[in-house]
Amino acid sequence: MRYNSQDELSRRQFMLDNAKRLLGVSVAPMLGSALATPAFAQKGTRGNPAKSVIFLNMNGGMSHMDTFDLKDSNKKVNGIESAIKGYKVASYLPKTAKVLDNCTVINSMTSKQGAHPQGQYLLHKSYSPLGTIIHPSLGSWITREAGRLNEELPGYVAINSSGGTTGGGWMGANYSAALVGKPDQGLKNVERFHGVSEKDFRMRLAIADKLNKKFHSEYATPEVEGYAGLFDEAVKIMNSKDLEAFNLSKEPEKMRDQYGRSDFGQGCLLARRLVEVGIRFVEVSLGGWDTHYDNFTAVEGRCGDLDTAYSGLLEDLKNKGLLDSTLVVLASEFGRGEVQPQFNDGRSHHPGAFTSIFAGGGVNAGRVYGETDKRGLKVDADPVTIYDFNSTIAYALGVDAHKIVHSPSKRPFRIAGPDKQKGEPVTKIFS
Amino acid sequence: MLVNSFYKHLLFLAMTTSVMASDFITPEEIKENVHKIDVLVANNFKNNKIKTPEITDDPTYLRRAFLVSVGRIPTPQEALQFLEVENPDKRELLADYLFDSAGYKSHTINWLYNILTIRETHGNGPSRKSHARLIDWVRDAVEINMPWDNFTESLLSSRGNVWLTSGAAGYYDKGDAVDDHLSNTLRAFTGVRMECAQCHDDPFQEWEQMDFYQFKAFVDGNPGYRGKENLRSFSRKVRLLEVEQPGKYKGKGGLGRLLGLHGAIISKAGYGIDDRKGTGRTRLPNDYKYNDGDPKQMVGGKSSYGARLRGDDKKDDPDSLTKFAQWMISDDTPQFAQTIAMRLWERIMGISLTPVIGDYVAPDDTEFEELILYLSELIKEYDYDIKTFQKTLMMTKAFQYASSNKDLKNGEANALNGRRVSRMSAEQIWDSLISLIVTDPEALPKRKRASLQFNYAGQHVMSIPDLVIKVNEMTVEQYGEFLLETYDKLQQKKFPPAKGTSESGNTPMMGARKRDRKPEELRRASELPTPSRNGHFLSIFGQSSRSAAIDESTKEGTVSQALELLNGKVQRYIVHNPNASVNQVVEQTKDTDSRIRTVFLTVLNRIPDADEMEFCTKLRNEFKDERSFYRNLVGGLIASQEFYFIF
Known part of the structure; x- marks a missing residue:
């Protein structure tokens, strides 16, 4: 094949495709990043993209009206001035209020999905659950399309999240998030079993290797070859000097306090450590937002953990010079509706209008995008659907949200979701 | 009278047992059928000018036969018995042994959980409140080897409350996922894929959206059991009463607890199938855009393939679930027999005769028309006795061919020249590892039945x-x-x-x-909650989530699997567990050379060749601590691909 007759992009794409085919999952990082430089940027992606995403999943439906979209009619929550001029947030979020000058708050999120499982599924995957296929999550898409930055560690990690919403779906288990339960416990099975010396371990690998060589020579099928590098990868992780990133005890006590000692706070700190060593996509979940009963007490409680962790994360990323290359997204599957006195001032699910926040990764600093009506129930300006939202994250990473990728069963899928939903990145929020 | 209805189900089971098909199939008949299959396979070789593959050796045959029929590797005792005995009929005798063992049932249960998407554990999926009874029903059916057509008919037509009649009435309980469940049902039992036609005419197949809706008419409506009045709506009433008359239902604190009790009662009383399900008619969707119907128009049931079945657009038909079930198993719906025959062929032979496992293709559109037609007839001749059918397949020469190391041409079935090498399923790996821990893997505790x-x-x-x-x-x-x-x-x-x-x-x-x-974990995979929780060994190794689509299991390798084998539970329960049977066997073997052979025999069910023997002996001699050496040998063999592949 004559490379000269092709333009640079298709030549690199050709090499990339071959690298993927021949080398498996882990594309050489220099190829991945070369493709994403402005010279090769494709339609629908942006130049100088962010490198990593920290996705803060407010699981359960965060009440937008009691946090980031305060209304005059809401007498139960006091507003305080934030670092965005003229924009008030709930008094439960004093530290967050001070770091909002790094953020674009989107107060015009809108969805039609008002049930938790379906809503979380849609938020993570841009598709509604279907009985006939399992869709990959956004972290899987980003890891696949942008490639891995750290060749030793997994590209996608989820902390305190469900394997169901962070799975690779039809992309397969290699694109599923590596799950971390408690942040201070790190990744599973990355240390030798106690009593197994280095020598024992090497001997086991040598025995397996001896048998594998024979097995490969007898059964040289793609299925068998697909397994060839697996144990090498595992040993790479075990020996990776970056494995320390999973160990929170390496952080000074003061830093751990800065994020708050909640699971969510420590999860955010772990996310920062992982981004530092080149993990593409880290999700941290904070549950408990399903405030049907006694909404105001419950929201105040959740905000306590959120406020310290979120502000701690943004300040830390900024101090370390990582905020430009890291997109921090805070999102929920839907918002909440009007107060229901009969349920002790609870609020029920409300997908029609809610809030998400983008920070870092080239996003405009200190803006509020979109607005809702007086009651906070309908979007009045600049609606952003879940499809737009996920396309925007892809855009920030220099990934084309409209690129079609076929499942093994030959069905077409894209980050932007189904065609008819017309998902588009909200490019206006980028500088 | 009540007692009667309660025990009707058990009686039905007893009756089915007495007419079990395999009683009427003699060993001679089975041999004839085995021969016919081999002739058809040989014809294929002749026509395509392909060399007949070699018959595989005893150790490979042994391991393969165990894995495909009972879902685990043999114990060292079983392996020795088979390998040592010199009997020309030993492969046939082994087939008898395997299909009569409890392991066959266990392995079959895993398979049914996958294709019927049976899920009881908590997750994001829809309600599975009735699945405890459905699970018992499926397990009972496997226990008596219920013929596949009876099994299918019962699942698709059973009515009543699951606790009073049959757990089969829990099959339709998939929350509100009527459409998805119908697509999965058509695919599971007839190999026809209609999931695209749920939302639009399928551009790649002949199905139109109308076809899907006409099928839907037979099964439309919410599953549930209402009894005299709809008690499920009671919670709403309690809430309203509380608003109107505060304190009537015990004040605020009591309300939640009262509703909790209500929920627990309804979770028993409200599950099953009543006359709201299977009305025989359905409404086209609001955005229906084709010329053959109007949005929201009512349409009656109609089959678009197989036997002719036509309902009425104008009036409901309370028997439509039964009619749908009978249409499915009718001799005039050839997709039914062919689909189960093809699924079982793939299960035993390790290679599908159609491009996608379980998808129906007209026999004359395949390379194996005669064979497919014969197998579809054979399973009917066996009165859908799936156990005897699988045993017949295992007794063929075709089953004994050495594996092919050739790649398949882009999704086309290969020319039958040897099974395809594939990784074990998550359940097979789990059950095989258990065979290294206990001496009798069939004697482990079983799952308990749903409490009454x-x-x-x-x-x-x-x-x-x-x-x-x-x-x-x-x-x-x-x-x-x-x-x-x-x-x-x-x-x-x-x-x-x-x-x-x-x-x-x-x-x-x-x-x-x-x-x-x-x-609790030391059980066969079929006896654990279905499916396993996230992060469980089975889920790491790709067990189906049994939540949505048929058999979502995956055999893809991941780094987590490698880490699990190297550093995870395998170490605690097997390699470093002196009581594990594999370590016990080593302990009991006195002669040191025999010890290495014993480990090979136990883990890989074969004897090491001279090269491997030399390699291991050298390692052992270099290694001072002999116990550590054998631990490392066990750990190394378990980490080898030979352990977790079927070939």
């Missing part, structure tokens, strides 16, 4: 059948009184202590999950 006792707050209220009968005969008002009365008695602890508690069903399982009790 209604226990609440540690007290025994009454039996579930009594409860179901009682509340389903009540009006909503009577039910309200009953609920309050029961609630008061529970508060005053007037009921006897809980009895007959069992692991089956949702809640106790979830409790067990939290504690993650180790002894």
